[in-house]
Amino acid sequence: MKAETKEQPLVLVVVLAVVCALAGLALGFVYQLTGPSIHIQKQKADRAALLAVHPGASPEGLKLVKTEHEAHGEQFEYHEVYDKPLDDDTKELIGYACEGRAQGYSSTIVVTVGLSPDASTITGIKITAQQETPGLGANCEEVESDTYIWNIFSPRAKAQAPKPWFQSQFSGRSIDGLVPEGKSYKDVRALSGATITTNAVVRATLDAVETFSTATSLGQVDAETSATWPEAEGGGEE
């Protein structure tokens, strides 16, 4: 009896250790199986974002450039985007793409921004990460859909590519045109009920542009305008 009570703590430790070791082993095995797939999915998502902001880009024409500049605690990177694969000699630079961040209502919004070769025009933006309120701020990724439930049964269903209405409004806009007007930005179609998210997306876009121009000294952003950009203010609404 005495020996048993003395032994028991050891038994407990051994059982727990064995359970944990088995769990670790199982997880290692699953990770071996899924790891490559996860990596591919991440690359696919990154690539899709780059191609979304540069409609004319070749999927093989993306060149990653690392800079010495630091942004958000990381080394700043951007992509050179070409219209033809990188090994093609007739390829032409159609622009750059980089990432910008800004604090939204309930999350950090990460935006991939496409820029023209002189970094004066936005070719497109794509929100790659956000956790805003569903139905309000999360609508920044909303896709305008005209597919109704009976379209599944109807052969005459319109096959129209859905368009993210909020993000696509930035395509082709010049950076100088993104100026504040009161508490929001001029000529930006806002998300209803989500002023903070709307402004955060614009600020993330401008953040990308500004970081890019300081890192590469292309297309300078006026310091005076950047000082007046509306900040995310805590209000009742989002």
Place this chain on the structure above:
Amino acid sequence: MNAPASREFTKGFSKSNPVFVLLLGLCPTLAVSVTVHNAVGMALAMTFVLVCSNVIISLARDIIPPKVRIPCFIVVIATFVTIVELVMQAYMPPLYKSLGIFVPLIVVNCIILGRAEAFASKNAVGASLLDGLGMGFGFGWALVLLATVREILGHGTFFGYELVPGFQPALIMILPPGAFLSLGLMLGWINWRRSRRARRRQDTAPPLKLE
């Protein structure tokens, strides 16, 4: 606990439905039931974890000393949740993105730990498997029902397809208040029905006894 096997499976659907009767796991229920798509994904992930952890815990129920059973259960559950997370990330990234934090939070979902502690650690493997399946599907139908109501009223869509053109969705339904409202009304209706049934049984039973 010698109930027929079919009862172990069906009890999760109505008699001890985890959401509507036991009121367990309400946090993910409220949060994930915004769209039917999310609800189905969450329900499948939950069912997988429930079944696997129930089976493993039932198999190891004689080896694990009672003093460390809870940590062991948690480790087993967390392992399966991480497996689900990895698989989702690898093969279903959009679903993984939309479920967000609620996939890792399955670890602390009280339905799973509750079933491990209350059932799997005391019953044979077969019964535990059926219990896990039944509870998982019970959670699933409750979640899908709630999500159907919320998606139709809050998004104007079902499974991502628009139902009525020009319908102005009620934003409140996809926000937390909508979740509380719809779940509360459903629970109220279920309890009202149950108490009415109980009352009827009482009304008819005593006179017979008196005679």
